[in-house]
Amino acid sequence: MEVTNRYIVTKTHVDGAPEESHFELKTASLALTVEPGSNDVVVKNLYVSIDPYQLNRMKSYSSSQSAIYFSVSITPGEGIDAYGVARVVASGNSKFEKDDLVVGLIAWGEYSVVKEGNMLSKLDPMGFPLTYHVGILGFSGLAAYGGFFEVCQPKKGEKVFVSTASGSVGNLVGQYAKLFGCYVVGCAGSKKKVELLKEKLGFDEAFNYKDETDLKSTLKRYFPDGIDIYFDNVGSEMLEAAVANMNTFGRVAVCGVISEYTDGKRAAPDMLDVVYKRITIRGFLAADHMNVYSDFISTTSDHLRTGNMQALEDITPGVENIPSAFIGLFSGDNIGKKIVKIADE
């Protein structure tokens, strides 16, 4: 059986803020079968993850592109791999059977052909919506869990600041930190997001950074006794302001620097603070923390079942809407994990 597969490609490299004109919806016929002797797995995509880091892959050049296999350069005109949940339609790999639910690196499209060796595993939904496995129980969740517990090494009562706190990772860091017994302040880019952080997710405080003119003073106001942990998703001025307000032996976990992705503007923290306050600034990727994967899944699913944690999701339907969903990440359109629903389950 053959279908017409619709999928998203970039038309050129993207070296600034992404725009609709950078993207194209392509169609190609695809056989829903596997050649004899091939180990390919053909899957029908259900939900795909929309993440800011993809922009670094779209650039003509980014140092990120040589870092790890899923961060390699995206070639204009070719399919774009992304994390997501799918259903197997044909398998040449004995690990997968037709109709299996799977999670892993699929594509921004209706179908994906997953080669052997690529990240793909069978998915047990454990009674949760499938979208949870793209976000809170997927790599966004692992980034938050590994980044907070492993990189930040929190102690109860410490003061935690989270930027892009209503984003896919930030909202979870704040929830983990609160459940762990920290004081948590988040920043976000709208009044609605700020209210949500405080009222739905239990942040102690939150503020809209767009209302502030001097971020150092703002953070001083929210942290009169200083910041112990800064979970950084934005970089640039916010990182500078956080370092200025950090306590001795403070830790900065750098998960992402979205403000630097589009314009290359750099953070310039005061290194005198770094030395004298003995601050640690550490970059990390979720994939580094597979050692805590089973803890992450059991802890998070327990919290979800008891209602102690909330999955904050922002789901758009339709493969054709992937570009706008992606573009919206850089103007703060999403609230929580951005997911595009490709097909009914």
Add this chain to the structure above:
Amino acid sequence: MEVTNRYIVTKTHVDGAPEESHFELKTASLALTVEPGSNDVVVKNLYVSIDPYQLNRMKSYSSSQSAIYFSVSITPGEGIDAYGVARVVASGNSKFEKDDLVVGLIAWGEYSVVKEGNMLSKLDPMGFPLTYHVGILGFSGLAAYGGFFEVCQPKKGEKVFVSTASGSVGNLVGQYAKLFGCYVVGCAGSKKKVELLKEKLGFDEAFNYKDETDLKSTLKRYFPDGIDIYFDNVGSEMLEAAVANMNTFGRVAVCGVISEYTDGKRAAPDMLDVVYKRITIRGFLAADHMNVYSDFISTTSDHLRTGNMQALEDITPGVENIPSAFIGLFSGDNIGKKIVKIADE
């Protein structure tokens, strides 16, 4: 008995590069006795340490001034405490007797009155010159040892870059790293220093940064396979260039940022590199590593006795020359540990 004590003070705060006009040699009569009931210790200073960090104490404001007791602000017109070796002339403290050699926080002057609770201990020279206890066996040595072994966590064969490699701490980091089995490249600011690093101290390579126009390319040339550890003494452009050349899981130990002390110019490392290469940038102070103090002393004194390590010292005589010795730190005049000899032993 009373003497005329000559000592150095600042005339004003110093908010840029230090100049002779910022300093003054003051005189005051001093009783070489201790009042009954006082715990003071009066010492005759022999050697005092001349360190870049003192500039941060001289500023009208620096975030460093609230970090730790020996980094507090220096008040214009008042004596300046500094690490050094001295001999007790009178003691109200039962731990010290007349003629004891001591090491600790004394003053930029001929005599010091050390209050109880200030850092001072009896010194066993262990057969080494007294100056070694100001530098290689003092806080410079501990900064190098603790910074390299504890903060950088080196593995044999790793590639290490050291800036201000002929400075008081840098030259020791390079020597420790070589003895540990690392590949070591240092940078310094003159041909003479570069030769010394390679010929006397055993660095694998060294270069004069003043001869280079593009530090990123320079480091690429010396580290075609990347840098695993950067021991940073300068900050700014060199930190940026090192981060750009670092390997995955690279570590930056920030011991000092001398290039940022005088002009406030900031380093702006590429945070995308920090994230994707999972780089750790960590500031530290020697005082944080007292836990390895006895290891440091035994290892270093063994290396000195076997001739595996060299003490690189730059000694100027005369209390009146403290300002010029200090000013010279910021133009790279010193080669190795800068010490002013105050009196014959």
